[in-house]
Amino acid sequence: xxxxxxxxxxxxDRAGKxxxxxxxxxxxxxAVIYGDKQExxxxxxxxxxxxxxxxxxxxxxxLVMVEAGGKTIxxxxxxxxxxxxxxxxxxxxxxxVSANAKVTVAVPVRFINEDKAPGIKRGxxxxxxxxxxxxxxxxxxxxxxxxxxxxxxxxGDSIHISHVTLPEGATPTIDDxxxxxxxxxxxxxxxxxxxxxxEEAPAAGDVPAAKQSDGE
Numbered sequence: 304x305x306x307x308x309x310x311x312x313x314x315x316d317r318a319g320k321x322x323x324x325x326x327x328x329x330x331x332x333x334a335v336i337y338g339d340k341q342e343x344x345x346x347x348x349x350x351x352x353x354x355x356x357x358x359x360x361x362x363x364x365x366l367v368m369v370e371a372g373g374k375t376i377x378x379x380x381x382x383x384x385x386x387x388x389x390x391x392x393x394x395x396x397x398x399x400v401s402a403n404a405k406v407t408v409a410v411p412v413r414f415i416n417e418d419k420a421p422g423i424k425r426g427x428x429x430x431x432x433x434x435x436x437x438x439x440x441x442x443x444x445x446x447x448x449x450x451x452x453x454x455x456x457x458x459g460d461s462i463h464i465s466h467v468t469l470p471e472g473a474t475p476t477i478d479d480x481x482x483x484x485x486x487x488x489x490x491x492x493x494x495x496x497x498x499x500x501x502e503e504a505p506a507a508g509d510v511p512a513a514k515q516s517d518g519e
Contacts, residue, residue, distance in 0.1 A: 308356050312346040312371035327393070334395035336369060336378055341399060346371045353392055357383070364408040364445055369397060379406050379442065404442045407476055409435040412484065413448045422458035422487040429453070431485045436464075438473045446470040451484065461486045 312334065315322070323333045326347050337343040346369065356362045362380055369376045378397035386393055400406055412434055417423050436449050451467055463481045475482075 306359075306361075306365060308359070308362070308365050308367045310348055310352060310356060310367050310369050312348045312369050314372045315345045315347050318345060323394070327391075332392050332395060334397060336371075336376055336397045336399050339399040339401060339404075344371065344376070344399075348395070350392065353395065357392070361411075361447060364410055364447075366400070366442060366445065367397065377402065377442070379408070379445075400442045402443060405439055406442045406445070407437060407439050408445055410438050410446050410473075411435050411448050412451060414451050414453055414485070416452050416454045420453040420456040420487065422456055422460060423453065425458065426490045427458040427487045428490055429485055430488050433482075433484045436484070437476045438469065439476055440470070440473040444470070444472050446473055453487075456487050458487050458489050 313331075315326070315333070326333050327350075330350050331347040332350050332353055334346050334348055335343050336346060348369075356367070359365075363383075365380075367378050367380055369378050376397075377400055379400050380395065381398045382396040384393045384395075385391065398406070412431070414429065414431075417429065420427075420429075423429060438446070438449075440446065446469075449467060449469060451462060456462070461483050462485045463483055464475055464477075465481045467484065469475070
């Protein structure tokens, strides 16, 4: 399960672009905590502390305990806006969640045992359709990742959600179809070789010389 992260914050009274710009110039990032049938709580956090959490690689699917105004609030990050040029964080949205709430998170997929997949050992390529799976799960049991075993997979095989063992209590939000996560495809060199061995069909309208009429 994902680690529970902590982040210190301060509440803010002023809103608007000017106030947000002043916060960013002082090394702070504006943010808001919303949800759980409560009024939104505007806050700001230290940019360096936020960047440290972002660099963990699992910030967006971890519970974050935000300490603000003398309270500790259980949250789930929902959106981070970045500057288009500098990539500095501009604003963060946190969803307030109760201890036993169901949440929707994007969980990364990790593939294992590629060396035990006949199709890949013969030069096939793993074509990943979905690098993340959107799952509904308990807020206290958010998985770090979903592991998919490639043992026995051959060229032409498709891996669907029905083939995957999900963490306990987690269910896919897409429940109306058995969607594809990855496929094992033939390498380009193999495809080209097979294509070269095929007889070229005559173009439409072409008539073999032996069957052309002599009458003119």
